[in-house]
Amino acid sequence: MRIGLLGTGPWAGVTHGPGLAEHPEVELVGVWGRRPEAAAELATTLRTRPYDTPEALFADCEAVAFALPPDVQAPLAVRAAEAGCHLLLEKPVATTVDGARAVAEAVAAHDRASVVFCTFRFAPETSSWVAAQSGTEGWLTGSVQAFAALFGGPEEPESATPWRRERGALWDIGPHALSLLLPPLGDVDLASIRAARGPDDMVHAVLRHASGATSTLTLSLSMPPQAAGFQAELRGAAGVSTLPESSGGTPLRPFQRAVDALIQAANGGQPHPCDARFGLRVTEILAAIESALETSPSGRNA
Known part of the structure; x- marks a missing residue:
């Protein structure tokens, strides 16, 4: 091609x-x-x-x-x-x-x-995990905690681009989080979204999915390096399933x-x-989280 x-x-x-x-x-x-x-x-x-x-x-x-x-x-x-x-x-x-x-x-x-x-959906270990969890019934809740040390360190990497600084973790890491949670838990009810701000660009969000399950997101690009990390898990009738650690390497x-x-x-x-229709839905969900942040007490005071 x-x-x-x-x-x-x-x-x-x-x-x-x-x-x-x-x-x-x-x-x-x-x-x-x-x-x-x-x-x-x-x-x-x-x-x-x-x-x-x-x-x-x-x-x-x-x-x-x-x-x-x-x-x-x-x-x-x-x-x-x-x-x-x-x-x-x-x-x-x-x-x-x-x-x-x-x-x-x-x-x-x-x-x-x-x-x-969406990197996780195309990395072998994590794409296999998403496929396996999507074929499993009975999930009740899921969570993603994504903490990157992109901002605030002694030397910011080249990837700390102006749009990431302007839009923050919600828009940079949020698509990765949703790419993991939507396949096993289903679409999100936009009207039910609740959100709050944490320190710097940290965002917390609570989502209700079409399956009846709920999920939580905690996202930040401003963590100290010693506190950075990425975790995702699902809990339900099948027990607990945790996203496997990446084998490393480049994207x-x-x-x-x-x-x-x-x-x-x-x-x-x-x-x-993960096509353009999926990209649209991710943007709709992230925009709804951003709207919930603006109407929450923590969002108004941020």
Whole structure:
């Protein structure tokens, strides 16, 4: 598949670019970025060519992969689908419901394949866990506690990008949490969501699912390094099931598995569960949590 890359930041340089360039079933057509000099530099590294405009890249590709901030990604994704490209999207698809809905509607209207790259759903250990728990009945509750040391340390990593600083853990880690909880517990009743703020960008949320189960999220990008970690568990008639620890390594292989899923869907296979429609629902849930934060006493005083 002929795939183009949009974006030139850290994620594009260490994951998307190498993942596409090294994939045996992909021809990396080229790179477009908002900074032409960065696009030229990354294209040289990846042994491909820079493009001056997104439309020129769309015209040469069957699909495009996005490594851009969500609200830059969304309108470009609509234009790419309209140009006939399949979409490999970053999470969240957008931070507004209207933006995410426009992407999902463009994908449907132009009959394009789409995949949203939620890392846990494409890493072998964790994707197998999600599949196993989704086939198990009787879950009563679930929880995700996700604590990252992205902000506030002596040296912030390159991934501490402006949109993450602006939107915080809810929008950066929230899609990962929901990608683990929605398959086994079902959709979320938006009207029942309750939420509260903690220190810095910490968010607590309580969700009620279509199955009748409830779940809790605690998310932060501002933890001290010694307190960072990620835990997810489900409890119910089957007992307790805990998300297995990752074997480590980079997101490169999970990203290439997401590329595999896009190629399969584009070639007439089943749409992947993490598609643009899923991305829209995640944005709707996160927006509802954000609204609940604004109306809660802790949210008003934050």
